[in-house]
Amino acid sequence: MTGFMAETKRESTDPPEPADGHDAGVILERAxxxxxxxxxxxxESLPVSMRRIALYHFGWEHADGTPAADNAGKAIRPALVLTAAAALGGPEARAEAVRAAAAVELVHNFTLLHDDVMDRDTTRRHRPTAWTVFGVPDAILAGDALQALALRLLAEDPHPASARAAARLANCVVELCAGQHADTAMEALxxxxxxxxxxxxxxxxxxxALLGCACALGALYAGAEDEDVEALDAFGREAGLAFQLIDDVIGIWGDPRSTGKPAGADLAARxxxxxVVAALASGTPEAVELAxxxxxxxxxxxxxxxxxxxERAGGRDWAQVQAADRMARAMQDLARAVPDPEAAGGLLSLAEFVTRRSS
Amino acid sequence: MTGFMAETKRESTDPPEPADGHDAGVILERAxxxxxxxxxxxxESLPVSMRRIALYHFGWEHADGTPAADNAGKAIRPALVLTAAAALGGPEARAEAVRAAAAVELVHNFTLLHDDVMDRDTTRRHRPTAWTVFGVPDAILAGDALQALALRLLAEDPHPASARAAARLANCVVELCAGQHADTAMEALxxxxxxxxxxxxxxxxxxxALLGCACALGALYAGAEDEDVEALDAFGREAGLAFQLIDDVIGIWGDPRSTGKPAGADLAARxxxxxVVAALASGTPEAVELAxxxxxxxxxxxxxxxxxxxERAGGRDWAQVQAADRMARAMQDLARAVPDPEAAGGLLSLAEFVTRRSS
Structure with a gap:
């Protein structure tokens, strides 16, 4: 476990080292x-017109319909569902939560399809985005169909938690929409x-929201108590925020492990x-010049x-301290729901992975 | 009961006159x-950013957020859900199906929001479409949120049929997406x-598909057998196709009751x-000139x-005969699921209403 955040970590909340078998890479691969x-x-159950777009978006087909060897991203959200289920309910719960994991991944990909349309992003996972290949209407429709598929998977799932999981996932979609709205609106200000x-x-x-929902769904499928479901939701949310903070630091100063975005990309895009907003809000002379x-x-x-x-206005330090704080809170939420460090190890590894504190 | 279709109706499948209390206007108002x-x-449960757009789209608020007295369309789909439930399960089933009826209406409105974006339609129910007021991203997001709301309503519904209803509605969304894709693709040919x-x-x-799904959901909430659920789905589909055929006739020659689109609108829009496609496929000299x-x-x-x-290539006659055929099939499907004419009266009235055979 290494990383540029080491200096902001507090000894008191230092999480235990993940046990063997909790390697994030292995967990993601298994997921x-x-x-x-x-x-x-x-x-495959989609009508051919929608299927083509979905298969392309997931990286399983090229635009011409020939099979592609790319894979569909890192499966972090499905891994959170499955690992949360395993942490609270063991391997059986993990096996039962596979549909829920697929549903969360479908929701994630539906939002990517629509976000790319709204943000006019032309590249995703090193390939042209679906709307640039199939046009805006088809990308919107394929996104709509993936949302429907996600909620259908849960509606068809006989597991006793499936209805509560579906309601929670649907609420999460509403929150994702409000988040994307806020993002778009703020970019215009x-x-x-x-x-x-x-x-x-x-x-x-x-x-x-979606990282939290993924963890909560895993807990629901493990038959967890309400308070543990909420604690795992909070864990995912805090880890998600820590991820975003660090991703934003990387978007300005580059990835110390040189695997992320080029330095300065987010600044160039304004x-x-x-x-940046922390710096702008700092009340310093640098904030005025930055604005x-x-x-x-x-x-x-x-x-x-x-x-x-x-940096001088304090934006970098603030983000790193915030990220460490969020991770500390995430660890506390995790410990509340899963007190046994061995059982919590997988979720801990995933949280460290998304915040790039381990590879 | 009047209308320009009288001459193409077949005596043998002539449906019984709706009984008193089956007036379509009353049924729609009650729905x-x-x-x-x-x-x-x-x-109201939506975050404020999404709520504003939804309230505007439903005609309940003006663009500036002040209350509007407009109402949100004719409620044909919710009326089909409730009337199907009542036909097969009486007033209790009707009362239990209200959430399902709301879910169907939410899905319908989600597709309207997205279709207007894709088709660049600027007017809906005599008002500017949501995307022209709030922008394309917000109209897409509000549609996404309405789909999620629809499926959440069913996920939260303790009724034993709610999961099957949710799966059916989600499948219907996929079909609607494929239908809109086909429509867009054909307009480009x-x-x-x-x-x-x-x-x-x-x-x-x-x-x-959605008219059929509405009827099927009503049947599910009435605890109907699978074959009756399918028969009501078929009833709604056939009635929906009859509606479309007559709507298309009106789009060319105008509404004999002068309440619909102006004559020629669809031809002007090519x-x-x-x-038109029936005429083009007729193999007549007129088809060549029309093309x-x-x-x-x-x-x-x-x-x-x-x-x-x-008209000379036979497009008008074909559409009217097809519409009458579809209505005859719809009546047969209805009679299979609901043999008692009194119980079937409400659905019959709605089918006649949508096909403009009664007002």
């Missing part, structure tokens, strides 16, 4: 292996018109990411200065 | 009264490249509606000639 057959058979609370609330709705720079069109020669201003 | 509180409370079977399949998926006209940009002076060609 992908468990969930893919369910996911594929759900997508000037740098002086966005508050830190608003950006934090947006990040929780857009990123934290993104109101968490460190002026952000109001002007992007110029390459200003990039270094912009990053320096965010 | 609206039953379903509105459920619908409103579902929409030339007039010689569309077959009658394709247009019929599209109309069934886009219009028939719409490949059912009578040439349809390939050229619209000119007002050609409108009368175009309508005449569709």
């Amino acid at each position: 992908r292996a468990s969930v893919d057959p369910q996911l594929r058979s759900a997508i 000037g740098p002086r018109d966005v508050t830190l609370d608003e950006v934090l609330a947006m990040a929780e709705a857009k990123t934290g 993104k109101k990411s968490l460190p 002026s720079l952000y109001e002007a069109p992007y110029a390459k020669e200003d990039l270094e200065r912009t990053a320096l201003l965010v | 609206r009264a039953s379903v509105d509180p459920q619908l409103r409370s579902a929409i 030339g007039p010689r490249d569309v077959t009658l079977d394709e247009v019929l399949a599209m109309a069934e998926a886009k219009t028939g 719409k490949k509606s059912l009578p 040439s006209l349809y390939e050229a940009p619209y000119a007002k002076e050609d409108l009368e000639r175009t309508a005449l060609l569709v």
Whole structure:
């Protein structure tokens, strides 16, 4: 376990090292292996017009319909469902939660299809986005169909928790929509018109909500008590926020492990990411200069200065301390629901993986 | 009961006159009264950003958020759910099916929000469409949220049929998506490249599927046998296709009761509606001339000639005979599931209402 966050970690909340068998890479691979057959058979059940788009989006087919070897992302959300179920209910609960895991992954991908349309993003997982290949209407429709598939999987699941899981997942979709709305609305505002609370609330709705829901669904499928379901939801939300904070730091200063976005990408896009808004809200002279720079069109020669201003205004430190705080809270939520460190090890590894504290 | 279709009706399948108390207007009003509180409370549960758009779309608020007195359409789909439940399970089943009726109406409105974005339609129910007021991203998100609300209503419903109803409604959403895809794809084709079977399949998926699903959900909530659920689904589908055929006739020659679209609207838009495609597929000299006209940009002076060609090529007669056939089949499906004419009266009235054979 390494990473640039080591210096902001507090000894008192330092989580135990994951036990053997809790390697995040292995957990993710196992999740992908468990969930893919369910996911594929759900997508195969679509009418051909919708199936083509979904298979392309998941990276299983090229645009011309020939099979592709790409895989469909890291399966973090299905892994959270399955690992939460295993933590609270053992291997049987994990096996029973596979449909729920597939449903969460379908919801995630439905939102990606629609977000790419709204944000006009042209690349996703190193490939052209679905709307650039099939057009906007088809990308919207395929997203709609994936949401329906997700909720159908749960409606058809005889497990006693399936109805509560479906209601929870549907509520999460509403929250994701509100989060995406807030994100779009804030991008249209000037740098002086966005508050830190608003950006934090947006990040929780857009990123934290589905990670929390994934963990909660796993707990529901393990037959957990309500308070444990809520604790696991909180765990996922806090870990999700820690992830977003660190992702935003990487979006400005680059990934110390050099596997992420190029340094400065978010600044060039004038993104109101968490460190930037923290800097803008700092009341420092640097905040004033940063706001002026952000109001002007992007110029390459200003990039270094912009990053320096965010750092000097305290945005970088704030984000790293916040991320560590969120992770500490996540660990407390996890310990409440799963007191046995051995049982909690898998979820801990996943939280560390998404916050890039381990690989 | 009057209407221009009288001449194509067959005596042998002539349905009985609806009994007193089966007036379609009364049924629709009662459905609206039953379903509105459920619908409103579902929409009130949305985060404020999504709620605003939904309230506007339903006609309950103006764009500035002030209350509006408009109502949210005719409630045909909720009326089908409630009337089907009553036909097979009496007033108790009707009362229990209110959530399902609201869910169907939410799905219908989610598809309207998205279809308007895709089709770039600027007017709906005599008001600017949501995307023209709130922008494309917000209209997409509000549609997504309404789909989630619909499936949440069923997931939270303790009725023993709710899971099967949810699975059926989710499947219907997938069919609606495929139908809208087919519609969009066909509009991009030339007039010689569309077959009658394709247009019929599209109309069934886009219009028939949800009317059938509404009836099937009512049957499920009445605890009906599988075969009766399927028979009511078929009833709704056939009635929906009859509706579409007559709507297409009205889109060319106008509404004999002068309450519908202006004559010629669909021809001006070069719409490949059912009578037009039937005419194009007729193998007549008029079909050849019609195809040439349809390939050229619209000119007002050609409108009368175009309508005449569709009529001479047999498109009008075909559509009217088809509509009568579909209604006859719908009546047979209805009689299979609900042999008692008194119990079937409400569904019969609604089918006649949607096909404009009674007001």
